[in-house]
Amino acid sequence: MTKEKSPTGPATGPVAKSRQSLAEVRAALQREESRVAAMMELGRSLTAVTDLDALLHLVVEKITELMEADRTSIFLLDEQRSEIWSKVAEGDDMKEIRVPLGKGICGWVAETGKTINIKDAYQDDRFNPAVDRDTGYRTTSLLCAPMRGKQGQVLGVIESMNKHQGHFSAEDERLLEAVSSQAAVAIENAQLVLGILAKNIELVEAQEMLARKVAELDVLFQLEKEISWGLNADEMLHRLLIKAMELVECEAGSVALLAEDGEELRFSVAVGEKAEEVRKLRLPGGTGVAGWVVQHGQSALVVDASKDARHLGEIEREIGFSVSDILAVPLVAAGEVIGAVEFLNKKGGTFDANDEKLATVIAGQAVAAIETGRRREASDKENRLSAIGQALSGVIHDFRTPMTIISGYVQLMAMEDDEAVRDEQSETVLKQFDFINDMTKELLAFARGESSLLLRQVFTDRLLGEMKDLLQKELEAVGVKLEVNDTYCGPLRVDESKLRRLIYNITRNARQALAQGGEFSISVEEKDGQVQFEFADNGPGIPLEIRKNLFESFVTSGKAEGTGLGLAMVKKIVDEHQGSIVVESPEGGGARFLVSLPKRLESS
Numbered sequence: 001m002t003k004e005k006s007p008t009g010p011a012t013g014p015v016a017k018s019r020q021s022l023a024e025v026r027a028a029l030q031r032e033e034s035r036v037a038a039m040m041e042l043g044r045s046l047t048a049v050t051d052l053d054a055l056l057h058l059v060v061e062k063i064t065e066l067m068e069a070d071r072t073s074i075f076l077l078d079e080q081r082s083e084i085w086s087k088v089a090e091g092d093d094m095k096e097i098r099v100p101l102g103k104g105i106c107g108w109v110a111e112t113g114k115t116i117n118i119k120d121a122y123q124d125d126r127f128n129p130a131v132d133r134d135t136g137y138r139t140t141s142l143l144c145a146p147m148r149g150k151q152g153q154v155l156g157v158i159e160s161m162n163k164h165q166g167h168f169s170a171e172d173e174r175l176l177e178a179v180s181s182q183a184a185v186a187i188e189n190a191q192l193v194l195g196i197l198a199k200n201i202e203l204v205e206a207q208e209m210l211a212r213k214v215a216e217l218d219v220l221f222q223l224e225k226e227i228s229w230g231l232n233a234d235e236m237l238h239r240l241l242i243k244a245m246e247l248v249e250c251e252a253g254s255v256a257l258l259a260e261d262g263e264e265l266r267f268s269v270a271v272g273e274k275a276e277e278v279r280k281l282r283l284p285g286g287t288g289v290a291g292w293v294v295q296h297g298q299s300a301l302v303v304d305a306s307k308d309a310r311h312l313g314e315i316e317r318e319i320g321f322s323v324s325d326i327l328a329v330p331l332v333a334a335g336e337v338i339g340a341v342e343f344l345n346k347k348g349g350t351f352d353a354n355d356e357k358l359a360t361v362i363a364g365q366a367v368a369a370i371e372t373g374r375r376r377e378a379s380d381k382e383n384r385l386s387a388i389g390q391a392l393s394g395v396i397h398d399f400r401t402p403m404t405i406i407s408g409y410v411q412l413m414a415m416e417d418d419e420a421v422r423d424e425q426s427e428t429v430l431k432q433f434d435f436i437n438d439m440t441k442e443l444l445a446f447a448r449g450e451s452s453l454l455l456r457q458v459f460t461d462r463l464l465g466e467m468k469d470l471l472q473k474e475l476e477a478v479g480v481k482l483e484v485n486d487t488y489c490g491p492l493r494v495d496e497s498k499l500r501r502l503i504y505n506i507t508r509n510a511r512q513a514l515a516q517g518g519e520f521s522i523s524v525e526e527k528d529g530q531v532q533f534e535f536a537d538n539g540p541g542i543p544l545e546i547r548k549n550l551f552e553s554f555v556t557s558g559k560a561e562g563t564g565l566g567l568a569m570v571k572k573i574v575d576e577h578q579g580s581i582v583v584e585s586p587e588g589g590g591a592r593f594l595v596s597l598p599k600r601l602e603s604s
């Protein structure tokens with residue numbers, strides 16, 4: 001009988017031996033199974049994660065488990081810099097380490113593409129102990145394999161350190177190599193996704209920039225529109241400033257210009273609560289935020305005015321307007337700083353870099369407005385002079401009536417003995433002098449630029465009689481019949497040249513609408529104490545889409561060369577004369593403009 005040993009006792013016999021080896025095989029099998037399971041899990045997870053950081057983290061974790069190692073690092077190749085870099089060390093440490101290609105174990109593997117398996121790192125010359133020194137870690141065994149992409153190129157390396165028991169086997173090597181290529185493909189994909197994301201971001205940024213440019217153009221257009229209305233530099237700047245403040249969203253704004261001597265700053269235009277007071281301000285050169293901006297030729301963004309030494313707190317108190325934040329940009333004309341635009345108190349926040357950009361665009365427009373305004377003033381002066389010349393002959397003509405009356409009465413007075421009658425006569429004479437005086441005053445006011453209208457007495461029938469020939473010629477050229485019908489035939493105190501412009505513009509529109517021929521009539525009648533002009537044509541009528549804002553600038557339709565300013569000008573002339581204008585455009589076609597003007601407009 002063979003004596004059997006208890007199973008717990010030391011195995012000595014052949015049966016015991018085979019039992020032992022069976023247990024070993026079973027354990028090895030179990031390990032193998034869990035490795036395969038870990039590998040499959042890694043494979044599954046790798047395909048699911050596209051965020052590079054998360055992916056690297058996952059790879060490190062799973063490989064450490066799979067390799068039964070203490071830690072794992074992944075290094076990716078930076079071809080441009082001939083370096084490998086790692087962001088993910090195991091644990092929470094996320095700092096970036098960079099190693100030149102060829103240096104240290106990982107550098108060597110990345111350069112040669114060969115796997116290294118070392119039992120004791122310190123015995124290998126290629127090992128760089130500096131990392132251990134830095135981290136306080138002690139490396140013993142080490143397995144490092146290259147990660148190869150789809151084309152077989154090296155993308156980086158994976159390094160596992162300190163096998164739990166003993167050192168890494170040849171089998172571990174094969175496993176790590178296999179897992180590395182799997183990881184490499186996933187990393188390549190993730191990088192691709194990142195690349196696409198970066199492209200997407202670029203696209204979004206390009207789109208945003210485009211939107212900003214469009215917004216900027218819109219700002220320019222809106223500002224330009226305001227400028228086109230102004231008659232002189234100040235009026236243009238005023239309109240521009242109101243629009244600009246609307247865009248920047250602030251409580252107050254001003255434009256300060258350097259005086260001719262180049263020293264003092266004058267706030268020619270101001271908008272906001274204490275605009276009147278600001279307009280009287282004179283600042284010595286270099287003082288205040290505006291002064292600083294002018295002196296340095298740079299913009300200033302002051303988020304808290306009370307803490308900025310440049311801000312003149314005493315003026316703020318004197319005027320009685322509390323300033324929280326300031327944005328000021330220089331006005332530069334032909335390379336020289338001529339002033340500054342200043343915005344105060346951003347609504348619902350403080351000014352930021354975007355406002356500064358907007359303000360710079362606005363400043364450019366303001367300079368254009370100043371230059372256009374100055375040119376316009378100069379040409380206005382010339383026009384005014386020629387208008388005065390023309391008007392003078394008319395005025396002299398008008399003088400004749402009171403002069404005749406005066407001379408008649410003076411003769412009568414000379415022969416009159418009765419003092420009471422003489423007093424009456426002298427009263428009439430004096431009244432005539434008043435007329436003359438009024439006429440002279442008006443002419444002078446216009447010459448000095450104090451009034452935009454040169455009011456004179458015009459007889460409607462004479463005016464239309466004079467214009468008829470000219471208009472008829474134009475209309476006949478396109479086959480349009482003109483009819484003039486004046487039942488009023490009376491006097492009207494208006495600016496004759498402006499009234500002519502009004503008539504001319506409306507007629508020109510009718511001629512353009514009647515390009516295929518038709519009829520156009522101008523009628524004048526007295527209505528409700530006013531003089532009413534009616535302009536009617538039998539064309540297609542006003543296009544529906546522009547009826548609502550027909551009299552606004554730049555509203556035009558169906559004309560290749562139309563600027564949309566004609567009717568805006570007409571409206572302005574009507575407004576200046578304190579009149580009214582309406583348009584009718586019935587369904588069956590035709591357009592009818594009714595312009596009513598007061599008979600005797602007094603100069604303002």
Ligand SMILES: Nc1ncnc2c1ncn2[C@@H]1O[C@H](COP(=O)(O)OP(=O)(O)OP(=O)(O)O)[C@@H](O)[C@H]1O
Nearest residue numbers: 509510513541542556557562563564565566567591
């Ligand atoms: N008598 C009319 N019949 C039909 N449409 C008209 C008539 N008058 C004006 N319109 C329409 O109103 C628009 C605005 O006229 P407006 O005179 O302001 O500008 P414009 O004629 O287009 O350009 P501009 O006068 O600056 O050269 C015109 O483009 C046209 O479409």
Ligand SMILES: [Mg+2]
Nearest residue numbers: 505509566567
């Ligand atoms: Mg027109």
